Amino acid sequence: AALIAITLVQVCAPFLEGYAGAAFLPSLRWHTGVYVLWFGALVALGTVASGAYPAFVLSGFRPAQVLKGLWRGGKQGLSLRRLLVVLQFTTSVVLLGGTFTIFQQIRYMRQAPLGIDVDRNIVLQAPRILDSLAQQRRVTFFDQLSRNPHVESVAQAGGMPGIGFNYGNALFRFDDSEKEYPTEVQVTEVDHRFFEHFSLPLLAGEAFIEKPIKDYSRIIINATTAERMGFATPEEAIGQKVLANFSGEPVEVMGVVADYHHQSLHNAIQGIVFHYYPDAGRYAIKVKPEYYTLTEMETVLGSIQSQYDESFPGNPFDYTFLDDRFANLYAEDQRLGSITAAFAGLAVLIGCLGLLGLAAYMALQRTKEVGIRKVLGASGAQIFLLLSQEFLRLVGVAVLLAMPLLFAFNRVWLAEFPFRGPFSILPYLLPALLVGLFAWATVSYQTWQAARANPSKALRSE
Incomplete structure (x- = not known):
């Protein structure tokens, strides 16, 4: 039985690991003494355990009754x-x-609804090999994407939904008595197209406008951040000055967006701060519905890659599908x-x-x-x-x-x-x-x- 069990384990292990998606069955190296010792101990224990009960029962037989057929x-x-x-x-x-x-x-x-629209998004890693024309190349690339017949919209973000944030931080709000109210938040860098691209509704205030350089003086927060900082309504947070570790000076809250699931539903909704950064580390490209199919995807990726290679020569075309990224979180x-x-x-x-x-x-x-x-x-x-x-x-x-x-x-x-x-x-x-x-x-x-x-x-x- 032990030999049959070992054979079945070795034969079935690849199928079980493929089914479970994990290598949870270690290979058996019988040339090592440890495995031989364990094997011998298990066989001995199984033999004793399986033979003990029948021996106990048989020892209680009364021969006279058994021979008479009375047992x-x-x-x-x-x-x-x-x-x-x-x-x-x-x-x-x-x-x-x-x-x-x-x-x-x-x-x-x-x-479950995420609160944002991540469907049909291809996320590209921003180029890592840069030169003096990097900003001009980025503008050219986005201009080409806007004319690409397969592309619906584009946006940039450092902490892309489903992938993570740029970094953690803390906001400090001061009341009239100068008492601090620190709030732990996650910070992500986005451009002016981010909220419209992901259909993230603005509850109060205004969104970012396009600028050539980063701007840390004004921020947008989500509803959870506003609530944790003590604002009764999103409108109350607009125009308030708060202190952030990423800025040496107080910054102004210019907008409040609805809460959404930035990551999987394993995590509670976190406080999020968005600040404007026109050269964030990832590009989100939303493909038009009629082209987001298996038959058209090769053509779509080919057209985007050709424009990427032309704008950023020497950089790898590193991409992922955002909906697959969210699915892989589970x-x-x-x-x-x-x-x-x-x-x-x-x-x-x-x-x-x-x-x-x-x-x-x-x-x-x-x-x-x-x-x-x-x-x-x-x-x-x-x-x-x-x-x-x-x-x-x-x-x-x-x-x-x-x-x-x-x-x-x-x-x-x-x-x-x-x-x-x-x-x-x-x-x-x-x-x-x-x-x-x-x-x-x-x-x-x-x-x-x-x-x-x-x-x-x-x-x-x-």
């Missing part, structure tokens, strides 16, 4: 089998329910869900095998009872229900035991997310139904065969 097996052994089946299906329900919860939360986060959760689903399937399989063994054992133990009932007029369907209800009760007990455990798991796991989907009964209902269905399918054949057996064979020895 029917102990209730203790049957109770242990039932307990193991209940534990196996309890584990199955918890793992299945946890898997449903994980994928339900991932689906919610992916479909890759770890997707991987966790896949791994949990694999273990849930394995747990269900093991539980069904245990239930199948229990069904065969109980059918054998009740062979004469079934024969007597059939002689007295019981139908095959009645016998089938009689034998099946025992197993359904075991599954029902497993489901009842699993529900509080599943609820506790879901509550602890979801507590890590500041934004959670609405409560749903499906992660609790579907695992119970699936486990019940698998259990019924597992025992149906065995119990039906016992119900259809010829009673004369069962009673022949009586």
Whole structure:
């Protein structure tokens, strides 16, 4: 069994790692003494554990009763089998329910509105190899993009949505008593087109206007920053002077924009400060809807790259799709869900095998009872229900035991997310139904065969 298990691990490891998206199964190097030692210890432990219980049961036999055919097996052994089946299906329900919860939360986060429009955006890394004509080259590149038939709009930002911020900082607001109210914020550099490009609504004030140089004297903040700084309304923040670490002098709040998810929904909405910088580190290019397709994308990228190479010779054309970038923010959760689903399937399989063994054992133990009932007029369907209800009760007990455990798991796991989907009964209902269905399918054949057996064979020895 150990050799078969090792072979299966080595054969299945690439498929499991590809399914889960992670190399969680280490390669087995049997030439090292550590692995040989572990292998020997596991085999010895498994041998002792699997042989101890049968030896204990056999030692309790009374030879006289066995030889007379009076021994029917102990209730203790049957109770242990039932307990193991209940534990196996309890584990199955918890793992299945946890898997449903994980994928339900991932689906919610992916479909939740971000507050900005990131669709159809190609993000380019700004050129790193610069010369004295860098500013003129940038203006030329954006002018060419504005005439590109595939492009809808362009914008610049250092801290691009889905990628990160430029840096963290702190704002200080002073009241009439000169008391400080520090507010932790994230800072990102943007140009004058950023807010319109990403459809980020302005709640109060005005947006940046185009300038040839950076301007730290006036800033735009999001609604969370305004609230944390003590402003009752976005309008109240307009024109206020605050002190920022990135500027040695007080800066003026010129606008307040709506809150949005700059990163994944794993993170709470942060306070954000935008300041004007016309040469920010990334370019966002929004493609027209009719060209943002698989068939047209090669042409679109080719046209943009040719303009980029012409404007910034010698610089690599480094790009990413912003919607894919946001989707990849949930890759770890997707991987966790896949791994949990694999273990849930394995747990269900093991539980069904245990239930199948229990069904065969109980059918054998009740062979004469079934024969007597059939002689007295019981139908095959009645016998089938009689034998099946025992197993359904075991599954029902497993489901009842699993529900509080599943609820506790879901509550602890979801507590890590500041934004959670609405409560749903499906992660609790579907695992119970699936486990019940698998259990019924597992025992149906065995119990039906016992119900259809010829009673004369069962009673022949009586």
